[in-house]
Amino acid sequence: MKYKLEQSDIYAFASRMGIAVKPKGNEIKFQRCPYCSSSRQDQWTFSINAVTGAYCCPRASCGASGHFVELARDFDFPLDSIAPKQYKELPRVRLLTSTPAEEYLFRRGIRKEVTRAYGITTSPQDENQLIFPFYRRQQDADGKVYEKMEFVKYRLIDYDKSRHRAKEWCESECRPILFGMDHCDPAKSRTLVITEGQIDSLSLASAGIPNAVSVPNGARGFTWVEHCRDFVAQFDTVVVFGDCERGSITLVNEMRELFPNVKIRTPRLKDYLGEKDANDILQSFGEKALRTAVEKAECYQPATIREMADVEQVNLDDVPHFRTLFPKLDHALGGFYEGQLITITGKRGTGKSTVASMFAVAALWQNWNVLFYSGEMADYEVKRWIDFQIAGEKAIRERVYTSSSGYYLDPEQERQLADWYRHRLFLVDNAAMEEQSNPDLAAEIETAVRTYGVRFVILDNLMTAIDAGENIYTEQSRFAKRMKSLARKLHIVVLLVAHPRKSNARELTGDDISGSGDVANLSDTILMLDRVEKEKDDRGKYWQTVLAVQKNRATGVLVQGDDRIPLRHSKKSKRLYQLGDGGVTPFPFDLSKAKVQKTVLPF
Structure with missing residues (x-):
């Protein structure tokens, strides 16, 4: 069938x-x-x-x-109408150790009696070819225990990649099992030690460590599991003595997943003594070093998990941060702290880009290098906006046309400003980005941060910063996660400008950010700009911009409702000023007070 x-x-x-x-x-x-x-x-x-x-x-x-x-x-999984896989029957014999095998392994630090006990030999046709037999204890019909060879592995002693196709290989169509199973006895020790290679497990056995086995096909082969699951389950603890590679130990993660009910332990990294595996340790430091590594093996601790008690307390004042140009906002937030992802949103025309560039000016004034990305304004428009905000009303001149007027700075003032923020203020070149075959804004940002010492990144705005593709929500979420990761990894502040979805609510909240909800969830701080209707003394009405804090992980202080910070916009300087009982809060600087100094790049 x-x-x-x-x-x-x-x-x-x-x-x-x-x-x-x-x-x-x-x-x-x-x-x-x-x-x-x-x-x-x-x-x-x-x-x-x-x-x-x-x-x-x-x-x-x-x-x-x-x-x-x-x-x-x-994997011996039964299917109706399908006969189980048939494995090759190997000779029911115990291989006799050869002299070349004894001598080679002895040079590797392994006692000759251990080599004989495990039946390691060499091919009669080629003394350079080591043979490792894998035995499992079986019972015959009369209940008599015998050792059955189920798997064979070969290894070249003098492997040369210029002459040989492979260093190791296995006998085909054999049942994969653990090497050394026939020498294990859970009655004597409830601990099993698993290595990646056969010579490593022989090294442990030579050091007198019981129940040492090795996997048949290296760290990436796990076809043995279904044939040895019951065998491993006999032990309370498994010490995974894998190879130490780039600061991590092989086999550990896979063993934890494959045997979730077994206690997994690993040697401490320092007990590898700078060596790669058990045999290297044996040859360099002797049998005692191997015994110490196994005896002091610790419960596996994932690199991503740490003890809460080991987390150091952090005083926010000690975390690098810069103040915004709005005292009430600083009172609530404490400033913008490195490692934060900050999102600002608001309806069209409320001044999101204006506030973002104001934060850039504040960061520059406090010696934070800034990277600006604008998906909506041309590069010269971004520069003009920031130049006007730095310069202030007194430095800006007005040019009257036939039916309108415009504002400008003298060329000398523009040069002075350029010299002041040269090597400290950078802009993503959108034209150059478009010429790339696979543009990756996040990767470009990371490069700029590492190259130019950028500490504050402004992305205006989220929609133009991503390649929406078929699923805009997925891309928004992915990009926000990358920005959050960069903020933490590189110790920078990232500000996202995001549009809100259409809402009739009296006051916007984090839930009103357009697109994926992950943007709000990942943000450490959420700022909202809105316009509210106000009444003048003569009962006339006007619209006023207000700034709210709808999320604040740093201090927990929110600024909402009637406590929102009122702002006044200067058409001339593009500045937003905080309003209060004492009137307009002045800027802490203007162009006439700016000390122009040359900045030397740190490379």
């Missing part, structure tokens, strides 16, 4: 393997590959087509592919 593919079988297979799945069209995505277990970067890439049954792992180091029936057979 021919097998008929059922989606329920795919889900049942995933459940047995302990792998999370999710459907996507005709594909069923697996969180990790059953063969190589995948890395964190490659999660959800392994998939099975629910219609055809074809599976594939796209990782170059794995590349497993085939039909679901083959997958089920590889």
